[in-house]
Amino acid sequence: MDPLLDLPQLRTFFTLAQTGSFTACARRLHRTQSAVSHAMAKLEDLAGTPLLDRRGRELGLTEEGRRLYQACEHVFATLDAAAEDLRRHQTQAKGRLRVGATVEFGSSILMKHMQPFQAANPDLEMDFTLSQDLLAPLLRDDLDLIIDCQEHPLPTLKKSPLFREIYVVACAPAFRKAHRLRVPADLSRGPVLSLDKAGAWWNRFLMAVPDDEQPHFDRIIAVNHIRAMIHAASEGMGALLVPRYSVLEELRRGDLVPLFPAIRPTEDRFSIYQKKVKAAHEKQRLLTRYLQSLSPEEFGS
Template identity: 25%
Template sequence: MDTLRGIESFVRSVEEGSIAAAARKLGITPAAASQNIARLERALGTRLLSRTTRQLGLTESGRLYYDRVRNVVHDLEQAAAAVSALHEEPRGQLKISSSVAFGRHVISPLVPPFAACYPDVSIELVITDRSIDHIGEGIDISVRFAQQLEPGLIARKLGSVPMIICAAPAYIDRRGRPETPDDLQHHDCLTYRFAVDGRLFRWGFVRDGLRFEPELRSTIISNDIDTLAQMAIAGAGVTRLGAFIANPLIEQGLLVPLFGGDTTKGIASVAHEPLDFYACFLDRHAETPKVRAFIEHAVQSLKGRW
């Protein structure tokens, strides 16, 4: 236990910039924190910190030791929090990150009813398509589609969203209606570019049980799905939208769905490849009651929606 106290006092001193600040963080006196570090140094047989009246610095041994043990304190805190919170009601701050379009149209409407059910949980929703650092940004849950998943995160599937290829009636009147995905190479396509790595989002289909990506002629590219939807409404071309965006626009007559699997003209049935969305969290220790509660709320709310 003395070693663990020493490691905790040492790591906090480095992070906070002084032993006094570390002591305040730990709720102990500066003298106690200093003694914990001194005992740790004696046990290791080396000095970890260079102390002056104005500055606290790491020795060469201290830098090496800090790199090896700095995650220990975080892991211990997470483990303690997970155990103590196992049977608690959801409470505290819940920070959720989501990709822009899905967050705007799907996740944000789920937040008010969740907040009403759990008044002890305060919620922050971060809407962004950039890469997210769970630890550095304090993110409890990140909502991502399959192409955004990263190794090391635990992912729980929220649902599969149908993808709809569509265009405005004005565009179809002007350029004609593509009959198959292969016809897209002769049409103006409005495509999405990933903000994180600059890749273009490919359009996947399944025909006779086989997945394929048709050749596209991208005439307009954007990193925002809602922008592509508005340009499609204006008659700029054919685009690919999630059902949560496309369906209301189709119901209003602003867009027309394409490739509905019509075989009356001898065309093989074509299925649009769906987009799978996941709620991700860092590790088992991060699956606190508030995290479990929101994921369950999202899964139940979205069940059977598409």
């Protein structure tokens, strides 16, 4: 009936009015500036009258905009209250929850974020199994819930997308300088670290490099453990290719610097898998929700 009820747009408008800038609003909502611009164009078109007062630098609201803003305040207040109300009625989780995850992800990101959840559910006994082989234990009920980047399209499983695993090429700053790394082909000049001797680990990256810029790896240092590889790279032993989330700290501190940001290796998607029959259990639902509430950048995406 009412075509103004396009609500993601109103949320955008609301935040935009608060921040006073498209760019800031975009950041706040984890969108791009372009998305905000499009959304507002559409909203104004729908409303049939300008809502924003774009006078150069500063951004204001028109008369109509201001009234709409007030309606928004009202609406979002009740909505948030309702959401809060629903949340309140979630009983606290009890019992035991056996979580499985891939080794690298589990040991870094997952562990770094479980504290608040644990604190909120003190009566929940959790234990974690980090391993490559997660599906089998899940199916035979040795695990309740797994976090995996492999696809498991079984009809008995419920899949909840979590985040996308972005890969980066990086090395120590000194290493970059010493080997003058500017384009992918320059990687031929120095050693690269790889999970396997043959260097197949790097295929994900090589596939994203144009044919005429392909490096040729002469010296491959094999290290069958990602964390070990990271330490090696931090010391300047070579360049490495790893999931972004595993080196968030190193990048922030400057121990490692990203190489060739223009090249985008194929991404993997991490999802939560759980048996459908058990997915409704309070404890499983709560953890799923908690993990999904974490913002993308916490996972390095």
